[in-house]
Amino acid sequence: MIDDDALVWFAEIARDLASQPSEQAVLDRVVELAVEVIDGCDDAGILLLHHKRDVATAASSSRRVRDSDAEQARLREGPCFDAALNTAPWHNKVYRSEDTATEPRWPKYMPRARELGIGSMLGFQLYNTQESFGAMDLYGHRRHAFDVTTERQGWVLASHAAVALTSARTDEQLRTAIATRQEIGQASGILMERHGLSGEAAFTVLKRTSQDNNIKLRTVAEEVVRTGRLPGT
Incomplete structure (x- = not known):
């Protein structure tokens, strides 16, 4: 007891x-x-x-x-x-x-x-x-x-x-996932506005950049939000 x-x-x-x-x-x-x-x-x-x-x-x-x-x-x-x-x-x-x-x-x-x-x-x-x-x-x-x-x-x-x-x-992990989703959304929005891309096309560009440069997707998104440019360009 x-x-x-x-x-x-x-x-x-x-x-x-x-x-x-x-x-x-x-x-x-x-x-x-x-x-x-x-x-x-x-x-x-x-x-x-x-x-x-x-x-x-x-x-x-x-x-x-x-x-x-x-x-x-x-x-x-x-x-x-x-x-x-x-x-x-x-x-x-x-x-x-x-x-x-x-x-x-x-x-x-x-x-x-x-x-x-x-x-x-x-x-x-x-x-x-x-x-x-x-x-x-x-x-x-x-x-x-x-x-x-x-x-x-x-x-x-x-x-x-x-x-x-x-x-x-x-x-x-949940907070990180939410923050990552927000960063990716902002980065996609920047690419859509600057290059006339659709939402799906902008996200594809982010993923391709991540894979080609062996960089995490969130890091790519952060770079776009911070500088307006994709890493490596």
Whole structure:
């Protein structure tokens, strides 16, 4: 049975993340919440892995987090690196290292973690798509900073973060699509007026220019709106 305080906590996190205006704002707020509400969490970050190769720190609470991500990227191992790549069922996508001094896993990364002042770590997968992978990383300066309770707290935050990120990404894609449609409409109108083209013919010119120059259609439209000329002419 979940008590009333826990239910309120769940609701507050959901509302907080849902109110963020962009995907980056969600990522930044997740990091802030992790340090604020999860017991033993001194630092937090979001690690992104593109095409299983390129690692980036999307949000972080300190330089320590960014350095840790860089080391995991260089060594191709670590709790957060593995959490991002994990393809196991959701409940198995959590990695907890209670003591970096005695942790037998990730033998190349753990000495660097200790040098960075990291005593304990938690890694949670946020999402896993064909092109990108994301993990939430929690760091404790002392050993045994995390236990089963804090792992559950982190899992709840990561779950809410995953939902909020999906929503924010969908909203941004919709706004981008609308903006692109408006740019293309304006560019088509300019070509129609200047060259006496029909709407269909003007759009065909934009598409052909995009294909011939290997430029995104929106970029072509932006250039026409900004300069009145097609790129490459």
